[in-house]
Structures are given as structure tokens and as C-alpha cells.
Amino acid sequence: GGITLPPSPFSLSQHGFTLVELLVVLVVIGITLGMTMVQLMPDNRAVLRQETERLALLLENAALEAQASGRTLAWSGEQSHYRFWRKNDYNDWVRIEDDKMFRPRELPEGIRISQITIEELTIKPGDKLSLSAYGFALPYRIRLGNQYGNASVIGKSTGEVSASLDSEPAGTPP
Numbered sequence: 001g002g003i004t005l006p007p008s009p010f011s012l013s014q015h016g017f018t019l020v021e022l023l024v025v026l027v028v029i030g031i032t033l034g035m036t037m038v039q040l041m042p043d044n045r046a047v048l049r050q051e052t053e054r055l056a057l058l059l060e061n062a063a064l065e066a067q068a069s070g071r072t073l074a075w076s077g078e079q080s081h082y083r084f085w086r087k088n089d090y091n092d093w094v095r096i097e098d099d100k101m102f103r104p105r106e107l108p109e110g111i112r113i114s115q116i117t118i119e120e121l122t123i124k125p126g127d128k129l130s131l132s133a134y135g136f137a138l139p140y141r142i143r144l145g146n147q148y149g150n151a152s153v154i155g156k157s158t159g160e161v162s163a164s165l166d167s168e169p170a171g172t173p174p
Contacts, residue, residue: 044148047108049165052144052151055082056163059131062102063159066133073102074128077113077142081106085128093128107144114150115143 017025059075062084066073074085074093084102085093096102107113116123118140123129129140142153150166 052163056153056161060161063131066131072133073131078125110146
């Protein structure tokens, strides 16, 4: 008379998985792959959003740099590229070429600068947007666009710079 244990559920002669278990695993894998693909393949406006946010950060940093250094900086843009400028000792504008942050930049394929306004007045492509070392900045708006939509970089007189796709309210993250 030894003690007999009840049969373990694992010792039964059941091998493999039921159809329901396989379907659940396949559904979980499908959902995981779907979420991964959405993150890896951004929507058509993601590049436009990214470039608009990059430009907003660069302009905000340039304004801070101007205030910290006491030297006025400027930005200019034409169609598919933009650059930053600095005043030299003779008060002439000189292109910034070799600075890691403020180097000249080309916009990605298909993205164009469509309009630049300072205090609601449109300026010509290539004209400079001054980022003063002293006092308040003039409010400005730089419009970028591609075939999928438009976006704006908005600079306020307080120095705050925001980026938004035109379908989003200004200043809110996507």
C-alpha cells in the first residue's frame, strides 16, 4: 500500500495545441506586427512634422545663442534650403557655414518653404529674419509644405517658437 497521487494534467496523453490556442497566438502575433509596422512606416506627413519641429528648435536655439553672445543672428530660407547668418565686427552679415548646429541645411525631397511672414508681412525668399541679441523678437511665421500637407513654425515676441501641422492647433504636440 503506497500512496497514489491523482494524475497530473501534464501526464495525460494530450500532445500539441488546440485550434483555439493556435488562433490566440496568431492573433497576438498579428497585433504585435501591426503595431510595429505602424511605428516603422510613418504616415506621409511625419517627415514634414519632423522638419518643422527641427526648424522650430533651431530658431529657438539661435535666438538664445544671439542673446547669450550679444551678437544678432539671422535666418533666411528659399524653397528647399535655409541658412543662418551672423553679424561680423564690421556689422555685415556673414553666412554661418561651419557651425554644427547652425550650418546650411537642405530640406528633404518634396518639402518646400512656401511663405515667410514677419509681423504678418510676407518677405521675399532669401530675406533675413533677424534674431535680435537685445529685446523682444518680432513675431514671425514660416510655412513649409509638401504634397501631403502644410505646417508652420511660429515665433512669438516672447521668444517662444512652436511647430504644428496646419490641421493641428498651434503649440500642441502631435
